[in-house]
Amino acid sequence: MAYRKTPAEIGRLEAAREHLVTCATSVVTEVGWAQASVTAVADSAGIAAGSVYQHFASKTALAVEVFRRAAGREVDVLGEVLQGPGSPVERIGHGVEVFARRALENRGLAYALLAAPAEPAVGAERLDFRRRYRALFARAVHEGIEDGLLPAQNGEITAAALTGAIGEVLVDPLDTRDEEAAEELLVELVAMALRCAGAPPAAGQP
Amino acid sequence: MAYRKTPAEIGRLEAAREHLVTCATSVVTEVGWAQASVTAVADSAGIAAGSVYQHFASKTALAVEVFRRAAGREVDVLGEVLQGPGSPVERIGHGVEVFARRALENRGLAYALLAAPAEPAVGAERLDFRRRYRALFARAVHEGIEDGLLPAQNGEITAAALTGAIGEVLVDPLDTRDEEAAEELLVELVAMALRCAGAPPAAGQP
DNA sequence: GTCTATACCTAGATAGAC
DNA sequence: GTCTATCTAGGTATAGAC
Numbered sequence: 176m177a178y179r180k181t182p183a184e185i186g187r188l189e190a191a192r193e194h195l196v197t198c199a200t201s202v203v204t205e206v207g208w209a210q211a212s213v214t215a216v217a218d219s220a221g222i223a224a225g226s227v228y229q230h231f232a233s234k235t236a237l238a239v240e241v242f243r244r245a246a247g248r249e250v251d252v253l254g255e256v257l258q259g260p261g262s263p264v265e266r267i268g269h270g271v272e273v274f275a276r277r278a279l280e281n282r283g284l285a286y287a288l289l290a291a292p293a294e295p296a297v298g299a300e301r302l303d304f305r306r307r308y309r310a311l312f313a314r315a316v317h318e319g320i321e322d323g324l325l326p327a328q329n330g331e332i333t334a335a336a337l338t339g340a341i342g343e344v345l346v347d348p349l350d351t352r353d354e355e356a357a358e359e360l361l362v363e364l365v366a367m368a369l370r371c372a373g374a375p376p377a378a379g380q381p
Numbered sequence: 382m383a384y385r386k387t388p389a390e391i392g393r394l395e396a397a398r399e400h401l402v403t404c405a406t407s408v409v410t411e412v413g414w415a416q417a418s419v420t421a422v423a424d425s426a427g428i429a430a431g432s433v434y435q436h437f438a439s440k441t442a443l444a445v446e447v448f449r450r451a452a453g454r455e456v457d458v459l460g461e462v463l464q465g466p467g468s469p470v471e472r473i474g475h476g477v478e479v480f481a482r483r484a485l486e487n488r489g490l491a492y493a494l495l496a497a498p499a500e501p502a503v504g505a506e507r508l509d510f511r512r513r514y515r516a517l518f519a520r521a522v523h524e525g526i527e528d529g530l531l532p533a534q535n536g537e538i539t540a541a542a543l544t545g546a547i548g549e550v551l552v553d554p555l556d557t558r559d560e561e562a563a564e565e566l567l568v569e570l571v572a573m574a575l576r577c578a579g580a581p582p583a584a585g586q587p
Numbered sequence: 588g589t590c591t592a593t594a595c596c597t598a599g600a601t602a603g604a605c
Numbered sequence: 606g607t608c609t610a611t612c613t614a615g616g617t618a619t620a621g622a623c
Contacts, residue, residue: 343545
């Protein structure tokens with residue numbers, strides 16, 4: 176009986192935990208939080224329900240971990256776009272497009288992150304998630320105002336509007352049956368976002 | 382034993398049912414759907430838990446009734462504003478203001494209608510509720526386009542954006558501590574909405 | 588460490604007395 | 606018709622064998 180775990184042991188445990196998180200994410204993506212029971216998740220990962228508690232103290236802890244992983248990825252991607260190169264207005268338009276495109280490509284996950292019924296702990300994470308999104312947009316809006324590209328406005332409200340608007344459009348799918356309709360939706364969304372921020376309807380928007 | 386209930390009997394039953402719906406609405410407003418157990422609602426109405434089932438076949442049926450009543454009132458109010466007198470642009474601005482003001486005045490109910498975690502049946506009602514809101518806004522936007530007051534755009538997306546934006550702003554309260562801040566929020570919301578619809582930032586908006 | 592079996596709790600729904 | 610008491614189902618978490 177060793178005093179410490181060997182690197183190999185630690186590695187296997189880590190891998191098992193990762194696998195569990197991955198499978199749980201899939202289950203949530205497919206059936207939502209409410210239907211993602213410990214049994215269902217364990218089945219998906221190929222282990223017994225009881226074994227889940229070797230890796231997480233509670234179902235809630237697992238759910239929070241799943242949410243944080245997925246939400247963190249989205250925030251990172253949006254952050255890179257919104258704080259990257261280009262004018263503030265260009266970045267806002269691009270950010271909206273990236274946000275929406277990723278959500279359309281994985282709508283189950285987007286719904287889970289944005290709106291699906293969930294336990295309180297996950298709801299709290301979601302609030303934080305949306306705040307981070309808003310903060311990113313708000314910063315870009317403020318830069319646009321400083322640069323004289325956008326009219327004076329409450330940037331926090333505009334940022335909240337952008338996240339709310341995109342979420343609303345994505346969660347209750349309008350019509351995205353084919354590829355073409357989806358692309359059209361993206362174009363309209365970006366145009367709406369730029370109007371919302373007060374960008375003059377000039378070049379780049381037909 | 383009468384073959385039919387007397388009018389008085391029917392009246393008393395109706396009244397009891399109404400009372401139950403009213404109390405349930407209060408409970409939901411205060412603690413949300415998740416915490417509004419049959420027991421809690423029955424206590425609030427001053428009856429035993431079992432008696433609830435004299436009026437509703439299930440907890441779900443009661444919840445749906447509560448949602449429909451409250452949501453219906455909001456849709457009616459918004460509909461009157463959006464289909465009332467004034468130019469389409471004026472009506473949109475006024476509609477947003479009314480929507481937001483009512484939500485701010487009864488934030489618990491607004492949260493319950495727009496975002497609070499709820500069982501699937503209530504979620505379905507909520508979807509329908511948002512669709513009706515969107516349809517009302519979309520119609521006004523289309524009228525604005527026809528009248529040459531608004532630029533060409535996908536009215537459905539703009540309408541979705543307006544409901545999503547207002548919901549987002551109201552649900553995660555920015556800063557509405559005092560009366561003044563709340564009024565300022567309303568002004569900014571309306572300005573954002575008009576920008577979003579593409580109304581020229583002319584008279585009426587400082 | 589992982590399994591099986593089970594304890595336990597919450598909450599919706601029902602039965603029968605009054 | 607309304608009450609009290611109870612039944613039941615679903616799901617989290619734990620105990621103990623292997």
